[in-house]
Amino acid sequence: MPQILDAALEEFGERGYGGASMAATASRAGVAKGLIYHYFPSKAELFKAVVRSCIQPAFAELERLVVVWPGPRAELLQRIIEFGHTRVGEEPRQQMLFKLLLAEASRFPELAEFYRAEVLARGLGLVGQVVRAGVASGEFRADAADEPGLAAVLLAPAAMGAVWRLMIGEDRAPDRQEMCRAHVALALNGLRRQPG
Amino acid sequence: MPQILDAALEEFGERGYGGASMAATASRAGVAKGLIYHYFPSKAELFKAVVRSCIQPAFAELERLVVVWPGPRAELLQRIIEFGHTRVGEEPRQQMLFKLLLAEASRFPELAEFYRAEVLARGLGLVGQVVRAGVASGEFRADAADEPGLAAVLLAPAAMGAVWRLMIGEDRAPDRQEMCRAHVALALNGLRRQPG
Amino acid sequence: MPQILDAALEEFGERGYGGASMAATASRAGVAKGLIYHYFPSKAELFKAVVRSCIQPAFAELERLVVVWPGPRAELLQRIIEFGHTRVGEEPRQQMLFKLLLAEASRFPELAEFYRAEVLARGLGLVGQVVRAGVASGEFRADAADEPGLAAVLLAPAAMGAVWRLMIGEDRAPDRQEMCRAHVALALNGLRRQPG
Amino acid sequence: MPQILDAALEEFGERGYGGASMAATASRAGVAKGLIYHYFPSKAELFKAVVRSCIQPAFAELERLVVVWPGPRAELLQRIIEFGHTRVGEEPRQQMLFKLLLAEASRFPELAEFYRAEVLARGLGLVGQVVRAGVASGEFRADAADEPGLAAVLLAPAAMGAVWRLMIGEDRAPDRQEMCRAHVALALNGLRRQPG
């Protein structure tokens, strides 16, 4: 059954939900078509199972880090941004998951809700927490705490970088490292407490 | 024939490339299936024609504005950012186009290339030009001119906002106005010349 | 399209609704599978179309006869009974129709209703009319007009003969002519006005 | 194993032979699919076993009654007819059995033969015996003994009543009691010795 999920992930990833074929998935997995239906009642259920199987506690590491971070918040924010640019879409399974979410979320409300709750909301919470802590400690300008859209703006460049890479390929998309550097610079400058 | 393209846009937009059906497109357009093949040799060609038909000189206005802008670059940049947040994905046709690009670009290299050249590159060029002008005029910090990823970072929040809205719906996605305000603030603060 | 209906009638008749196959129907008809779906949206619709195509004004002849009959009602009743025994299930199309109705009516409410309204009710009406006329003319015993189940009882032997023939074959079922003779005798004796 | 037969009866009764599924039968019975095959080599054999399990000595009571009946034959015949109308298709198991026989007999020759020998022939024998006895005793008209189709005609209304109820439902079919009354009246009148 894990082999079926693996095969299905590949197939869905390569062809999308609509383009994927149960027969191809079965033969990728080296099993008979019927066996898939022994475990999953339909293509849609298989798809959701595949997505579920890719969910990983990606944020756990960061969330722990935020809690125990001893140094300045600016540095923590930098780490988070760098983590976003380097780690997002690095592992193939995660990359496929993101691709599927991107392409099919609008046709699978459950998927969209999962993405909102498990990925977006956690990411926003993480960043928002750091920002507020930095404001409280006086590192960041005070009004940053009152900008409800700030977390999303801080998250967006890393996410959009991944989207661009998926859409037009790693080689033609904006360079990962360059975006990362500029992102860090803009964020830290943009949050710095104003002189005078 | 424009009716066919309109119908096809709706159909592709609602069902995606794989899910769209020529028969449904024909009946949406009120013509016979055969007529579609009179104009378009295949489903894939119809799809590309649909995408092409949605291309609009979205950047033309901005590109002109950048050239003739009389005031401070900060204000120009603010206008561009605001334009991005409010206009991107506002018109239904543009929204569908973006959705299709997002979902199918990886399976239609021509589409991806079109997006890269006509949308991404022009957008990056636009923003980059403003940044360099602002640096030249002393409004923005000098090292902003040497950050090749900066334009992408400045563009990303507006783009990602549109992606989020497509994925999880206007109502559950991060608020458009809040993101816009935070985006402007972060960008202007982040680019400001550092006090000596 | 008539060839499809003919082929479907054969297929459904031989194999029943559940056992019939669209592929077999198509190849019987000498057309491609897909063409059937060009005309009929589903197997169930094809089935109903087949049934509809078999409906014939079987009772029209008898209904006219009842109206204009000049002689004694007993003789008319005898003719109707004989018609029932000899004609029902004689023509192959009608035989198949009856078989299908019998076997599938309980799973196709529309079919059951059609049978009730177009076959059973008309048959009962016909017989009831003759009985009442015979009572009115004094040929039949008076209380026959007050027995609401009589028409069904008079119809039943002919119908049940057809059912038996379908179930166990013409050769092993009760003999058609013998049943017919006994039926006529019982009916005419049973309706005769009582002496004294 | 009785649970399997019960479950199979329900399943076959609801869906017919073709529509019934071994998996559904197994889950109705609360056992695994494999276990059914432990007892029954195939779906067809299970079906026949189900039918066999429903056979009950329905006629035994009547056959005994005919032998020992002390009173007039007319009264005995009336009882038999009333028994037919009230008892046939009363118990759900018998009803399902009849339904299955009706629908599938033509595709299961063994079933048809079983029905002919165990149901039809015994019923005809029973009625025939009573008629002959009544003729011998002078209660019934003499020529009734020479009508080979008479028994079938006398049996038919009760049987057809059950068929109609199965086809179009108890509520829309001819009323059971009304048919019974008319049947008794017609039979007794129709068999009465003619006045000189």
Place this chain on the structure above:
DNA sequence: CATGAATGAGATTTCATTCAT
């Protein structure tokens, strides 16, 4: 220009049946 009958490959899904445990 325009139709729609016709095709045939391929999609998802069901299901009786087998078999190792």
Place this chain on the structure above:
DNA sequence: TATGAATGAAATCTCATTCAT
């Protein structure tokens, strides 16, 4: 006895595409 994983054939249905008219 009993399970349930596994199979593979066949079922219904869809759909892009062709072509005679």
